[in-house]
Amino acid sequence: MMWLSGGFVFRRGTSAYHRLDPRVKLLLSALMFVTTLLVRAVYELAIVLTFMIAVAALATVLRRVARTMAFTALFSAFIFALNLVFTRNLETSLLYAVRFVAIVVSTSLFFITTSPDELEQVMKTFRLPRDVIFAFVTAVRFIPVMMLDTIQIMDAQKSRGLELERGNLLRRVRNMIPVLIPLVVNSVVRSGELAEAMESRAYGAVPRPTSLVEYRTSLTDKAVAVAAVLVFAAAAYSFYFVLPTQLP
Amino acid sequence: MIELKDVTFVHQNGVKALDAVSLRIESGETVAIVGENGAGKTTLVKHVTGLLKPSSGTVLVDGQDTRGTSTAALSRKVGVAFQNPDHQLFSESVEEEMAFALRNFGFSPELVENRVAWGLEMFGLEEYRKSSPLVLSGGEKKRLTLACILAWDPEVVILDEPTVGQDSIQKEKLTGTIRMLRSAGKTVVVVSHDIEFLWPVQPRVVVMKAGRIVGDGPASTLMLHGSLLDSARVAQPQLVSFYLALHRRPNQPFVDPLEARRWLEGESAGQ
Numbered sequence: 001m002m003w004l005s006g007g008f009v010f011r012r013g014t015s016a017y018h019r020l021d022p023r024v025k026l027l028l029s030a031l032m033f034v035t036t037l038l039v040r041a042v043y044e045l046a047i048v049l050t051f052m053i054a055v056a057a058l059a060t061v062l063r064r065v066a067r068t069m070a071f072t073a074l075f076s077a078f079i080f081a082l083n084l085v086f087t088r089n090l091e092t093s094l095l096y097a098v099r100f101v102a103i104v105v106s107t108s109l110f111f112i113t114t115s116p117d118e119l120e121q122v123m124k125t126f127r128l129p130r131d132v133i134f135a136f137v138t139a140v141r142f143i144p145v146m147m148l149d150t151i152q153i154m155d156a157q158k159s160r161g162l163e164l165e166r167g168n169l170l171r172r173v174r175n176m177i178p179v180l181i182p183l184v185v186n187s188v189v190r191s192g193e194l195a196e197a198m199e200s201r202a203y204g205a206v207p208r209p210t211s212l213v214e215y216r217t218s219l220t221d222k223a224v225a226v227a228a229v230l231v232f233a234a235a236a237y238s239f240y241f242v243l244p245t246q247l248p
Numbered sequence: 249m250i251e252l253k254d255v256t257f258v259h260q261n262g263v264k265a266l267d268a269v270s271l272r273i274e275s276g277e278t279v280a281i282v283g284e285n286g287a288g289k290t291t292l293v294k295h296v297t298g299l300l301k302p303s304s305g306t307v308l309v310d311g312q313d314t315r316g317t318s319t320a321a322l323s324r325k326v327g328v329a330f331q332n333p334d335h336q337l338f339s340e341s342v343e344e345e346m347a348f349a350l351r352n353f354g355f356s357p358e359l360v361e362n363r364v365a366w367g368l369e370m371f372g373l374e375e376y377r378k379s380s381p382l383v384l385s386g387g388e389k390k391r392l393t394l395a396c397i398l399a400w401d402p403e404v405v406i407l408d409e410p411t412v413g414q415d416s417i418q419k420e421k422l423t424g425t426i427r428m429l430r431s432a433g434k435t436v437v438v439v440s441h442d443i444e445f446l447w448p449v450q451p452r453v454v455v456m457k458a459g460r461i462v463g464d465g466p467a468s469t470l471m472l473h474g475s476l477l478d479s480a481r482v483a484q485p486q487l488v489s490f491y492l493a494l495h496r497r498p499n500q501p502f503v504d505p506l507e508a509r510r511w512l513e514g515e516s517a518g519q
Contacts, residue, residue, distance in 0.1 A: 156330045158319040158323070
């Protein structure tokens with residue numbers, strides 16, 4: 001589970017995609033996200049998904065995106081089964097199942113290549129309230145910390161004879177209580193300590209604090225953004241007016 | 249009892265945490281594993297508990313290969329008190345916290361009651377019996393986690409950084425607890441930066457650096473190797489520094505640090 005969830009966490013990279021302005025990366029992910037909602041046939045969705053995989057390869061995060069896809073496969077299978085039961089339509093069920101994977105991949109591409117600091121800058125450009133930005137970015141920043149906490153808590157409880165993988169589903173859920181309680185308590189304590197530490201370092205003292213990094217969109221960023229919009233427009237046009245909507 | 253044969257462990261990110269480590273710890277031995285942060289001390293003890301399996305090499309506990317044994321099964325023999333007590337406390341009361349592992353191991357209710365009462369008395373926690381473990385102070389939480397481990401009477405007791413957050417009185421008590429465990433024939437492994445509190449126990453000391461064992465021997469001789477300790481970023485015990493400072497002067501009064509300790513203890517008793 002930890003191996004799978006690692007597919008959503010940011011790690012520094014040196015690829016051209018990593019170096020893009022975070023706002024351009026957001027635009028790319030948003031366009032891919034919207035495209036997955038626009039398509040009406042499985043083969044069209046397969047084209048979009050292939051494009052995303054190509055982007056992931058370009059960003060040298062293919063393995064991690066594969067983890068993301070593996071993580072979502074379980075939920076995707078559930079969506080497929082549920083749709084099949086209620087709609088009794090194989091293609092529609094498959095479309096929804098694959099669309100879910102594509103949606104998660106499009107968003108994870110943004111999060112695994114964008115640092116929390118960049119994320120903060122992106123949110124600032126939307127002029128969101130500072131406290132909201134801080135809360136969101138801190139939550140993102142603490143995901144790896146909480147994952148590490150979870151591993152350590154599981155280790156501690158296993159060392160006291162707790163067998164997490166033993167018993168039926170109900171028993172396994174109950175076995176997670178000794179892991180979840182310390183995890184929640186630690187998180188609450190940590191958030192309190194963080195609040196005190198922030199206040200002691202003058203958080204909120206001025207309404208508009210200065211920023212260490214000011215992002216300026218480069219020519220490459222602008223070119224990528226324009227190209228992305230053009231590709232999106234071409235794809236949307238093709239899916240609606242050129243390609244057949246039914247499976248051939 | 250515990251044997252690591254040529255153990256190498258590589259993390260998923262490719263970092264080598266243990267590099268061809270071989271170590272044999274006999275039953276009843278008291279061993280201090282010391283070294284700087286990231287030296288591989290905690291990784292090593294996690295191999296003994298079966299929480300980590302070696303990338304190559306073998307770890308045997310009581311002749312059992314940890315690769316084929318679950319942590320839960322190994323923990324009946326090996327009890328570990330981890331560095332951060334907040335990573336294990338979750339029950340409604342201190343007594344429930346102590347009973348948790350005992351129930352996992354299938355102890356009878358009478359035995360659970362007896363062992364809980366023993367642990368609470370042993371570690372001075374009776375007054376908190378019905379309190380939530382989450383409201384205890386840092387030092388009390390540490391004591392509780394140790395009591396939780398000793399309650400099921402494991403053959404091997406591993407203490408991971410037990411002095412963190414403890415005042416000097418609690419450190420002395422901890423030293424006493426280690427002495428008590430040794431006299432009870434337990435194998436005690438202490439992972440620590442702080443060799444000072446272990447000095448009176450005179451353990452075997454294993455010095456680690458960058459995933460390798462760079463020193464192994466009795467505390468009385470190993471602690472004299474200043475350059476080795478410096479390279480592993482381990483501070484010499486004050487008494488050893490005192491002895492070495494005297495040793496550089498003419499007519500030095502002690503033949504070794506242990507004699508200096510005996511003299512100091514005699515002086516303290518005389519006062």
